Amino acid sequence: MGDGYLIAIIDYGAGNLRSVVNAIAKVGYEANITNNADTILDADVVVLPGVGAANDTMNSLVGLGIDNVIHKVVASGRPLLAVCIGLQVLFSATEEEGWHECLGIIPGVVRRLPEGRKIPHMGWNQLEQKIEHPIFNGIPNNTNFYFVHSYHGVPEDKLVIAATTDYGISICAMIVKDNIVATQFHPEKSGEYGLKMYANYFKMALESKD
């Protein structure tokens, strides 16, 4: 792999990190699982995984002081990858279990999926790529990825939407904004193309390090 690098996966105590860690290892990278602010700020790439409910996640992040760390990471321009709930907490607020403020890094609100289909949206669904981006290298348009969520983020600025999926309505499935890449789906649960996405991401993210 050449020079040393540090990938930090933020462990805020909720949810299952193992799949993310394993997937990153499978594509050839070593990651540190940590909630230590210094380690996270030193990292070349930061990963914010997530399973569960956005407000619980926010409470955990705030409780550990990691909300501030994430703001610093974003401000620093270092690559940040957010997965599932990780994407949702980047928004201004979520209506899950009441109204809860989130990190406010992506202006917009996280809303419940509309009635009419089974909730959670749990299963494979086609990802419609909206932009050209190295993260999609080798991944055909409309490839299936694995989703499990009951809420979805609605960004105010539609230009940050890198991919969508259809679940009755068109849902924002992926965001690319400056140094942030965020996926609503779980690449680590999406088989071969999910692993390819991680491989593309880390190659791109580490190539950009100083």
Added chain:
Amino acid sequence: MDVTCGRVVKGTSFTQLRDAGDPVELAGFYDTQDADELVFLDITASSDGRDTMVDMVRRVAEQVFIPFTVGGGIREVADMRLMLAAGADKIAINTAAVLNPELIGEGAKKFGSQCVVVAIDARRKEPNDGWEALIYGGRRSAGIDAVGWAKRAVELGAGELLLTSWDADGQQAGYDIELNRIVSESVSVPVIASGGAGTLEHLYDALSVGKADAVLAASIFHFKTYSIREVKEYLQGRGIPVRL
């Protein structure tokens, strides 16, 4: 895949189980065959077998990157935590949920409903008199209506239902379409149809008329009657959206 003592087994009755291989290898095989999800059921479900199962889960999670569910002998939140921490995406509870319905909500609260699958074994009571739920691996009737229990399980927090027809299981004569349809129409979470797959048409029927969100099959794949690809191509040809 039914698992005991760290090995996958196959057979149509409990007295005729044959070793079918290493779970990690089989999981990897089915992954390359484009299975959408895997289910591992610990059929020994004893406390001795727990460590072996956890180790299996860990090894599967290191190699296989599609969702997998683990069930069998999960009795309390600590058991759920053990499996999820080892790398399982979902845990399935059956008897424990019937005996202690609060367990569903506890699991859903701690880990999220999407992690909690309630497995229900259903058997017809009389022709046209509904279905009862069975427990202890089908050995005993729970004395409750299966459809009513399905609704209640979802109300309590189940994120998914794994519905097995005890009458149809192993017979390869088709799923219980009526059972699946009624349950699927009664709940707002995904329902997986299980038990009875023998032909490609059975799978189609379960997903269409049966309104199942997913189909689970074991024998037809373990005995290599069909490949997963064959199944998916057939379903796609009949208008069912599938991941190919």
